Amino acid sequence: MVNTEAHPGEPRRTLETLGGSVVHPDALGISEFSAYALVIDARTAHEYREDHVPGAINLPVVDDAEFAEVGIAHARDPHAAYLVGAAYVAKNLATHIRDHISKCRPGDRILVYCFRGGKRSRAWVDTLRGIGFETDVIEGGWKRYRSWVRDGLSSLAPRFEYRVLSGLTGCGKTRLLHALAHAGNQVLDLEGLASHRGSLLGALPGDPQPSQKMFDSLLLDRLRRFDVARPVWVEAESRKIGNIQLPPELLDAMRKTLHLQLSVPMDERVRLLREDYAHLADNPMDMVERLLPLKPLVGGEELALWQSLAEDGQVDELCRRVLQYHYDPSYRRSRQRSQSESGTIIELPAMDPASLANAAAELTMRFGHCTTR
Numbered sequence: 001m002v003n004t005e006a007h008p009g010e011p012r013r014t015l016e017t018l019g020g021s022v023v024h025p026d027a028l029g030i031s032e033f034s035a036y037a038l039v040i041d042a043r044t045a046h047e048y049r050e051d052h053v054p055g056a057i058n059l060p061v062v063d064d065a066e067f068a069e070v071g072i073a074h075a076r077d078p079h080a081a082y083l084v085g086a087a088y089v090a091k092n093l094a095t096h097i098r099d100h101i102s103k104c105r106p107g108d109r110i111l112v113y114c115f116r117g118g119k120r121s122r123a124w125v126d127t128l129r130g131i132g133f134e135t136d137v138i139e140g141g142w143k144r145y146r147s148w149v150r151d152g153l154s155s156l157a158p159r160f161e162y163r164v165l166s167g168l169t170g171c172g173k174t175r176l177l178h179a180l181a182h183a184g185n186q187v188l189d190l191e192g193l194a195s196h197r198g199s200l201l202g203a204l205p206g207d208p209q210p211s212q213k214m215f216d217s218l219l220l221d222r223l224r225r226f227d228v229a230r231p232v233w234v235e236a237e238s239r240k241i242g243n244i245q246l247p248p249e250l251l252d253a254m255r256k257t258l259h260l261q262l263s264v265p266m267d268e269r270v271r272l273l274r275e276d277y278a279h280l281a282d283n284p285m286d287m288v289e290r291l292l293p294l295k296p297l298v299g300g301e302e303l304a305l306w307q308s309l310a311e312d313g314q315v316d317e318l319c320r321r322v323l324q325y326h327y328d329p330s331y332r333r334s335r336q337r338s339q340s341e342s343g344t345i346i347e348l349p350a351m352d353p354a355s356l357a358n359a360a361a362e363l364t365m366r367f368g369h370c371t372t373r
Contacts, residue, residue: 020224022159023152028144030111030136037108038100042120043142051213053113053145054221059096061089061120089123101128109134117141146213152220157250159228161370163363164254166236166343167262169199169327170269170319172351173235174276176262179353179360180233185368186226188234193218196242197276199327200290203242205279215244231370238334258367259343268351270319284310284318291322298325 025032033039039056041048044067048058062070066088074081104110110133114120117139128135138145165173174191181187195209196202203209210218226232234254239246264272273281280287288303288310295303302325309318348359 019156019159019226019228022228023148023156023220023224025148028138028140028148030138031109033111035109036111036136037104039111040113040124041142042112042114042124047115047142049214050211051142051146051217054217056113057100059092059100059124061092061114061123063092066092093123093127097127097131101131101133104133106132107134109136111136111138113138113141113145115141116143149213149216149220153216153223153247154249156220156223157247158253160223160226160232160253161372162254162257163231163233163367164236164257164259164343165233165262166259167264168269168323168331170273170276170323171262171264172268172272172348172356173262175272175351175356176348176359176363177233177235179356180363182357183360183364185360185364186230186232188222188226188232190219190234190237190246191241193222194241194244196244198237198241200293201277201280201287209242209244212244216247219247219250229370231368258371260363260367261343261345262348263345264348264351266320266323268349269323270316272351273319273323274315281315281319284313284315287318287322291326294326297330 020032033053033055039053041052041056041058042061043058044060044062044064045058046064048056048060052058060067062085066085070081070085070088073084110128112121112124112128112135117137118141121137121141125135125137165176167173174189174197177187177189181189191197191202193210194215195204195207197204209215236254236259237246237251239251275281277287280290285307288306291306292303302321306318306321309315309321346359346363348355
């Protein structure tokens with residue numbers, strides 16, 4: 001559910017001001033996704049992992065192995081393949097009804113989709129309507145949904161007024177975003193959606209990145225929850241976060257809006273880097289190994305010094321030098337290439353929770369209202 005409550009002193013927002021009203025699933029011939037008690041993705045598990053409607057559960061009518069078996073059989077004997085497929089469908093539907101559908105209430109509405117809105121959707125729809133559930137289907141299936149996502153990102157991303165936090169690596173941009181969210185602001189955490197911190201060290205242990213298509217779905221789902229009459233706070237990003245490509249419409253909109261340049265003392269940046277990359281700080285040799293591709297940029301002598309510091313366990317000095325001799329020059333080069341302005345300088349001498357909360361409150365008061373609406 002999108003929160004339509006206004007901040008104190010502001011008028012209550014109507015649905016016409018919400019991103020969801022700009023890009024609505026009625027273009028798919030269905031109600032808002034939240035209107036359904038259950039959204040069923042009838043495709044195979046690997047199709048579901050590649051991308052799905054956020055919040056949908058995977059209840060395949062045939063699994064990956066069964067789908068492949070029926071497809072191979074169909075090339076030899078279509079009739080025999082349909083018999084085998086129907087048996088698998090009946091077996092799997094029975095299991096899903098017992099484990100999931102039995103928990104639904106009689107008045108619940110259910111949404112179903114498959115790849116193109118064909119046989120796999122119909123198997124579910126006929127069964128659910130036969131039981132008595134009000135059931136909708138995405139005609140055209142996931143392919144139509146995917147087109148809706150792409151079009152939605154193109155049209156919705158430029159409609160917001162952004163507040164972009166920029167600054168050197170380790171200056172706590174993500175932490176400040178979280179503090180701004182806690183203060184009631186609209187926050188778009190792109191690195192959180194992408195499961196990556198956006199550098200050679202950015203991969204998160206045990207948390208693989210989503211596919212590009214899944215990221216797009218998550219991003220549109222997030223944008224649709226925002227109020228277009230209020231600013232959206234976001235961290236400055238390059239074109240890619242790990243393997244994920246950001247929509248050009250979003251990047252263009254971010255570049256044209258207010259930038260706030262965070263300035264944080266080096267000692268605080270080192271502390272934050274150690275905390276945010278604790279898995280690497282605990283294993284500094286692994287950190288240096290990941291940085292080996294930087295040898296042409298920083299030189300063999302500097303890289304050898306990093307290795308020596310890692311071997312000696314001098315993690316603070318290692319972090320300091322990695323920031324000073326790689327991340328900071330790289331950031332400055334990037335700004336020069338993009339010819340971007342430094343923006344308003346925000347001095348943050350400390351990044352403890354209380355200081356972050358105070359900074360978020362001040363930024364909300366200074367920049368928490370749209371200037372173009």
